[in-house]
Amino acid sequence: MDIYADPAYAMATEQFRVIADYLNLDANIRERMLHPKRAIAVTLPIHRDDGTLQTYQGYRVQHHLAMGPTKGGVRFHPGVSLGEVAALATWMSWKCALTGLPYGGAKGGVTVNPRELSTRELESLSRRYMQEMIPFVGPHTDVIGPDMGTNEQVMAWFMDTYSVYKGYAVPEIVTGKPVSIGGTTGRREATGRGVVYLVERALNVLKMHAEKCTAIVQGFGNVGAVTALGLAYKDGMKVTGISDAFAAFYRADGIDVHAAEKYANEHGSLAGFTEADTIDPDELLIQPCDVLVPAAVEGVITEKNAGQLRCRILAEAANGPTTPAADRILFERWNEIFVIPDILCNAGGVIVSYFEWVQGLQQFFWNESEIMDKLFRILEQAFTAVTKRSREAKIPHRVAAMAIGVERVLAAKRARGLFP
Numbered sequence: 503m504d505i506y507a508d509p510a511y512a513m514a515t516e517q518f519r520v521i522a523d524y525l526n527l528d529a530n531i532r533e534r535m536l537h538p539k540r541a542i543a544v545t546l547p548i549h550r551d552d553g554t555l556q557t558y559q560g561y562r563v564q565h566h567l568a569m570g571p572t573k574g575g576v577r578f579h580p581g582v583s584l585g586e587v588a589a590l591a592t593w594m595s596w597k598c599a600l601t602g603l604p605y606g607g608a609k610g611g612v613t614v615n616p617r618e619l620s621t622r623e624l625e626s627l628s629r630r631y632m633q634e635m636i637p638f639v640g641p642h643t644d645v646i647g648p649d650m651g652t653n654e655q656v657m658a659w660f661m662d663t664y665s666v667y668k669g670y671a672v673p674e675i676v677t678g679k680p681v682s683i684g685g686t687t688g689r690r691e692a693t694g695r696g697v698v699y700l701v702e703r704a705l706n707v708l709k710m711h712a713e714k715c716t717a718i719v720q721g722f723g724n725v726g727a728v729t730a731l732g733l734a735y736k737d738g739m740k741v742t743g744i745s746d747a748f749a750a751f752y753r754a755d756g757i758d759v760h761a762a763e764k765y766a767n768e769h770g771s772l773a774g775f776t777e778a779d780t781i782d783p784d785e786l787l788i789q790p791c792d793v794l795v796p797a798a799v800e801g802v803i804t805e806k807n808a809g810q811l812r813c814r815i816l817a818e819a820a821n822g823p824t825t826p827a828a829d830r831i832l833f834e835r836w837n838e839i840f841v842i843p844d845i846l847c848n849a850g851g852v853i854v855s856y857f858e859w860v861q862g863l864q865q866f867f868w869n870e871s872e873i874m875d876k877l878f879r880i881l882e883q884a885f886t887a888v889t890k891r892s893r894e895a896k897i898p899h900r901v902a903a904m905a906i907g908v909e910r911v912l913a914a915k916r917a918r919g920l921f922p
C-alpha cells in the first residue's frame with residue numbers, strides 16, 4: 503500500500519509474499535493478512551528549552567486484532583516513518599503468533615533523535631505521544647512497550663500520562679516500565695538474554711563449544727550490550743567486535759566488554775573507546791567470527807555483504823536486519839550459516855512484556871527465576887518448532903518461523919469467521 507511506501511515495509515511485504523507462496527494462500531487472503539488494520543499518525547508539538555515550539559511526527563500501527571490486544575514497542579529515532587512502523591508492526595504479528603502470545607502485532611514511533619532533547623523535552627514529547635494515543639490504546643486494546651531509543655523512564659511517563667487521564671494507576675497499559683511502578687524483574691535484560699539462550703541452542707545443534715567461539719555484535723544499546731555481556735561472561739566467548747551508531751571496534755584477542763559497557767555509560771557512546779582498534783562499520787560485519795549479532799537497525803545484511811559473511815551463526819537480534827535480496831543469498835548458504843531469524847531471535851523481549859502485562863492484570867508478581875524459566879521454556883518450544891519444520895520441509899529457518907506465525911494468525915481469523 504502506498505501510504506506505507508518505505509524500504510522496511512517493502513521488506514515485510516516481500517517476506518510475506520515468499521511465505522504466502524510457500525503456504526499457497528489465495529490472493530484475497532494475502533491482502534487481508536498483510537495490510538495493517540489501523541494506522542494512526544499524530545503531530546506532537548512541544549516547547550523546547552529555548553522557548554520555541556517544535557512539532558514532531560508520531561505513529562502507531564496496529565496490524566491485526568484477531569487474537570487479543572495488539573502489542574509492540576515505541577521507537578524514537580530520526581529514521582522513523584509510517585512505513586517503517588507498519589513493517590515493525592507486521593513482524594510483531596508473526597513474532598507473537600510464533601511464540602504463542604495472545605496478541606496481534608503493533609508498533610509505534612516518533613521521528614526524532616532523542617539524543618538532541620533535554621530530559622524535560624523528552625518527557626514532554628513522551629507525554630504528548632501518549633496523550634495523543636489515549637483514544638486508540640488500552641490494556642485490552644493495544645499495549646505499548648519499549649523499542650529503539652525508548653527506555654524504562656519513557657515507559658513510566660507513558661504509564662503516568664495514561665493513568666492520570668483515567669484517574670487511577672493503570673500499569674498494564676505499558677510494559678518495560680520500572681519495577682517500582684509495576685514493571686517486572688527481567689524485562690530490561692529479556693531480549694538480550696533470549697538472544698544468548700538461542701545462540702546457545704544453535705551452538706548445541708551445530709555441536710560447537712561456546713568457549714572456543716568468537717562473536718561480533720553490532721549495536722550496543724539495550725539488546726546489543728546485554729547480548730555481548732552474556733556471550734562473553736556467561737558463555738565464555740571471545741567478543742572480537744562491537745559497534746554503535748558512532749563507532750565500530752575490532753580486537754582479534756577479544757574486547758573487554760565490561761570496560762566497553764562502563765565507557766559507553768560514562769560517555770553516552772562507544773566513540774573514543776581505546777581498548778580496541780577502530781574499524782569501518784561495514785567491514786566489521788564481514789570479519790570472521792562464529793556468531794554475528796546485528797542488534798541495531800534494519801537492512802544491514804544486504805545483497806552486497808551476504809555473500810561475504812564469515813560467521814557460522816547469524817543471530818538476528820534487531821528487527822529486519824536482513825533484506826530479502828540478502829535472504830536469497832543466505833538461502834543458498836543455509837548449510838554454511840545457521841540463521842536465527844529475527845522474529846524468533848529477539849522474541850525474549852515481548853515474551854517478558856507479556857509476563858509483565860499478565861502480572862499487572864492479576865496484580866500478582868513472580869520472581870526472576872520464575873520469569874526466566876517461563877521465558878526459556880517458550881523460546882525452547884519456538885526454537886524446536888522452527889528447526890523441526892525447517893528440517894522436515896527442507897526450508898530455511900526464516901520461512902519456517904514466519905510460516906508458523908502466519909498459519910496461526912490465519913487459523914484465528916478463520917475461526918472467527920473473518921473470511922467468507
Ligand SMILES: NC(=O)C1=CN([C@@H]2O[C@H](COP(=O)(O)OP(=O)(O)OC[C@H]3O[C@@H](n4cnc5c(N)ncnc54)[C@H](OP(=O)(O)O)[C@@H]3O)[C@@H](O)[C@H]2O)C=CC1
Nearest residue numbers: 650651693721722723724725746747797798820821848851
Ligand atoms: N528493546 C527491546 O526489548 C527490543 C528491541 N528489538 C530490536 O533490537 C534492536 C535494537 O534495539 P535496542 O537495543 O532496544 O535499542 P537501543 O536504542 O537501546 O540501542 C540501539 C543501539 O544501536 C546503535 N545503532 C543505531 N544505529 C546504528 C548503526 N547504523 N550501526 C550500528 N549501531 C547502530 C545505537 O547506537 P547509539 O547509542 O550510538 O545511537 C545503540 O547502541 C532494534 O532493531 C529493535 O527493534 C527487538 C525486540 C525487543
Ligand SMILES: O=C(O)CCC(=O)C(=O)O
Nearest residue numbers: 574575647648851852855
Ligand atoms: O515488549 C514489547 O512490547 C516491545 C517488543 C518489541 O517491540 C519487539 O519485539 O520488537
